[in-house]
Amino acid sequence: MSRIAQRFADLKREGRGALVTYLQAYDPDPATSLALLRGLPGAGADVIEVGVPFTDPMADGPSIQKAAIRALKAGATLSRVLAMVRDFRKGNDTTPIVLMGYYNPILAYGIERFCTDASCSGVDGLIIVDVPPEEADEVEPHARAQGLDLIRLVAPTTDEARLPRVLAATSGFVYYVSIAGITGTRSASSASLEAAVPRIRRHTDLPVCIGFGIRTPQQAAEAARLADGAVVGTALVDTLAASLDEDGQARPETVRQVLDQVRGLAEAIRAG
């Protein structure tokens, strides 16, 4: 069983949803980023999304755009992100890692080589934001051959006719983008989430995680209750950014402040 499937099976037995965290690799520097990555499972992250920095993140708001600029300035490349995952795997063999990013860095790396290297590095799944199912034929065979889950985004705009097609192309879990919009801008209402999750469940048995606009422990707990997990990204990136000094460098308290926030989110989810 894959790490992702195992993790959601375990959580189901525990009777709670997953906390899925998103931080960008190399933000603000490789050492801090690796320290965060290593600290996340202990702070309560059940699944870790590692953002792959890109110059033109089409679906991201200002917070994650700025994170990408910091990360690229710190020397982030796709191969270095994979190296970071390998470092993480030396001390953790159970927490699923999902790379989230855009297509062009993968194309530049070479799709087949990337899928092989990602899998060997201990990556479990991929979210390639700008590759909808219609364009996935180049990636799918290589990802499948390497046992990488392709996690699809489902949006409020994904209509009934389209939903089965999107879900059929999904493995690992479904990422429900709770708002029509970019990351870090607004939050969905409870009512819209309550309607959306059953709509997806009618078409799939995969776990459903809700992301985009989840900032507070209460919102995370609610999303994890309604679905199988809550994804928190921009709120963590904002905490990280606020902890930096005037030159954009990490301070001694940067790692602790972000992980404290993760603990708060995890506690709320565990409390139901």
Added chain:
Amino acid sequence: MNKTVPLNSFRQGPDARGRFGQFGGRFVAETLMPLILEVEKAYEAAKRDPQFDAEWRRLLTHYVGRPSPLWYADRLTEHLRKDAAPGKGAKVYFKRDELNHTGAHKINAVLGQILLAKRMGKTRIIAETGAGQHGVATATACALFDLPCTVFMGATDVERQQPNVFRMKLLGAQVMPVTSGAATLKDAMNEALRYWVANVEDTYYCIGTVAGPHPYPAMVRDFQSVIGTEARAQMQEAEGRLPDALVAAIGGGSNAMGLFYPFLDDPEVQMFGVEAAGRGLHTEEHAASLEKGRPGVLHGNRMYLLQDADGQVQEAHSISAGLDYPGVGPEHSWLHELGRVQYVGATDDEALAAFQLCSKLEGIIPALEPAHALAYVIRQAPAMARDQILLMNLCGRGDKDIFTVARHLGVEM
């Protein structure tokens, strides 16, 4: 009898997936995907509706002032013959799309798209702009059709194209300066796409060039093809034959596709797309995606792209805001690989020299974008025989650029 496209036609793209060979496609986030498919469906239906075509053509005739004239640039031709070898020096013609209402070719595709947006029941329009010409054209059409309009424009471009910023505001549009990246056209397009994702219900994104997700590259090309279709007929009338070579500037590639497309299957017609070589192709500061880039994915399509070894997109540079883009439309990428069109470069300095020469010799102040095409004409015409014909797309007028040019020439205004 059925009209069949010759098997080896260069005019059969894109395929059902929006691909020109390996280029094009629909590389957008899921949130946008349903809308992109809706635009495609609506455009396919509009294309087959004679009323849609009639309304667009009515606007082109009575509002834009089409057909634009074909002008034999006599003085320029003679000037270039002076230094040419005996028997050399092609006749130079201009397709004068700079005479269009709003001053460039952009209005051709804007009016088509705004009519489409209305058909789709969209009530708000957004656009990206570099030089401001597409922004002005969109703001103009939105004024005419009483639609609220928001134009995203890089802060750098807001600075260097002040006259167009003021025009857009006069026309009632909201101009949103974009500060991310190098704050130019690429970043404006990112921001427009982000805004669109958040406003899919009521908003139509009016793209200014032959790039973006399918169906935009094909749709904008179809509308702009009015340029080449007219030029073909006008050239037949003036010279009784087709031109030997076509020349057009390439930003995203819409004025060039518009001129080239109707001639693609005429093998005797050579074609040259002129990219901005900025401070020179040997430097890092240019916008020559085809000559210096490699295939990649940005803004919803696969195209030639200026990028580093890790697939991070690089900043383009050009004196011309309208050419300052690190990508180039998918159909050009394909024509480049097929070798049907030659893509060449012209530097900032060559464009500046051409800008001044055209003003003095022809009494036409060109935009800096077609000044790049003209720079190549200045190189190419003397190498061609006297009885050959070179047709250049003079796709925009230079009013918007006089401040930039004055600054480069050291003139205080």
